[in-house]
Amino acid sequence: MAEIIVPELAESITEGTIAQWVKKPGDKVEKGEFIVELETDKVNAEIISEEAGILKEILAEEGDTVLVGAVIAIVEAGDAAATPAPTPATVEAAPAPAVEAPKAAPVAPVVVEESSSTERVIASPAARKLAREKGIDLASVSPVDPQGRVRVQDVAAHGTAPAAPAAKPAEAPKAATPAVDESRVTVEKMSRRRQTIATRLLEVKQSTAMLTTFNEIDMTNVMALRSRKKDQFQEKHDGTRLGFMSFFTKAVVAALKKYPYVNAQIVGNEIHLNNFYDVGVAVSTDDGLVVPVVRDCDRKNFAEIEDAIGGLAKKARDKKLQIADLQGGSFTITNGGVFGSLMSTPIMNGTQAAILGMHTIQKRPIAVGDEVQIRPMMYVALSYDHRIIDGKDSVGFLKTVKELLENPEDLLLES
Structure with a gap:
């Protein structure tokens, strides 16, 4: 079994957006075959599979933002049919703290394990590295970024006292989005570029x-x-x-x-x-x-x-x-x-x-x-x-x- 990982493209690129999946779960994949297009702020990159087999599972959908180093798909070696990916209901039924079944929940490493929050902590790779070195829980860091992204400066400035979970700056800017009259306005999502x-x-x-x-x-x-x-x-x-x-x-x-x-x-x-x-x-x-x-x-x-x-x-x-x-x-x-x-x-x-x-x-x-x-x-x-x-x-x-x-x-x- 092989993981499809977002590669390091350049020092200044830390994340990208899934632009298009060329393959779908169950499709046969050849070694070196282009399976997903990643859009970054500079170029579009074609990500290939390092192993031949069957695309077993896709972990990030088109339009999702993914960090460098993140696992976005699983390729199962051989010609066997792909095992169907667990449905959302199956994932939710599994106990969150269980450690004996990591394969059934591939996104567990990026889930905050505290009961007060189940949201993914968005952080730059450098911030994650510094947090690991200092033994700091990223969920307790208060980011300056209004979008809630934790950067290395936030980790460096983090004090010894734990931050109150209720004081997340990321939640403060969230205001109700005005209703759009679709007959008068066409809403178009801005591309990452x-x-x-x-x-x-x-x-x-x-x-x-x-x-x-x-x-x-x-x-x-x-x-x-x-x-x-x-x-x-x-x-x-x-x-x-x-x-x-x-x-x-x-x-x-x-x-x-x-x-x-x-x-x-x-x-x-x-x-x-x-x-x-x-x-x-x-x-x-x-x-x-x-x-x-x-x-x-x-x-x-x-x-x-x-x-x-x-x-x-x-x-x-x-x-x-x-x-x-x-x-x-x-x-x-x-x-x-x-x-x-x-x-x-x-x-x-x-x-x-x-x-x-x-x-x-x-x-x-x-x-x-x-x-x-x-x-x-x-x-x-x-x-x-x-x-x-x-x-x-x-x-x-x-x-x-x-x-x-x-x-x-x-x-x-x-x-």
Whole structure:
């Protein structure tokens, strides 16, 4: 008999949501076969069975939140028919404190054994580990989290006096949910990824001194160069198309070298100046925005950047991104122009200090010398953390990007 356990996917991922069971109890399972899809805040992971046999029991339903290390299914070795899982009535009939029949109640390890509470204590793996080391009953810890999740800080701050069971903070915020008129309102549960996106964007807004500066770029010369070279470029590089993203990425790298604080981040009371140029490119998917990272953009040519961006975008849309594809970026570019956005103020990504927003190209009358001409113009926006980036650097960075894109021959020399 083998247990299907939620694997450790990355240090920052402690839980996930069961998105889909591919197999059902009684189905035959091959070793290495994909049996359940787990949705985390970063990627969707396919969990496989380490043993061939019959899927005997499923311990977590679709939509359930499960912790890393939790047992979510049982596979019985061999070709024998699966033993039917006990019904809820059978489980309830069994005495709660019984220890002689652990197999009939696989969820017993996560049930509070005190008679005053039968609810599962939700805690991070680090909190559980610290509680074991200190000999603390997690049920007696008062969490700060309004959702009742016990974190390592709660365990560390737990006093020697036992907490009163009646004073659970988790129960305080529970208010009656207003009745919804289903004929007027469609209720849709937020996916784990959408919840995480919302949380992190709010954290960035609340924990940084974010400002945005704007400029506009005359795209005439870039468009002319691209038009002249695109066929030759595509033929030379085995079908790779020459897009605008490679021009912007190379311009950003040149500007980051000139203004290194835009490529930095705050760690505690220190400023870490990154000496690498790993640029995140925001990609819109059905499940929300993800930001895969193109590595070492200073060492890649235009074709390599286009290939990398195209490959990552396809993986994102096919839900094939790996954790490594999303980690370690030093700067981000987001292109709202593909959806027709004329101007926006992008929000910074994670711990990065800045993000560049591209927008739609629109023909507008502008002054060229003493004449008014119709030119293809693009507004660009740089949102930045004013704690480490001064206005002079932010404006200079954006001006450098503008000058390089308006004179793409200089961009080729810079790269």
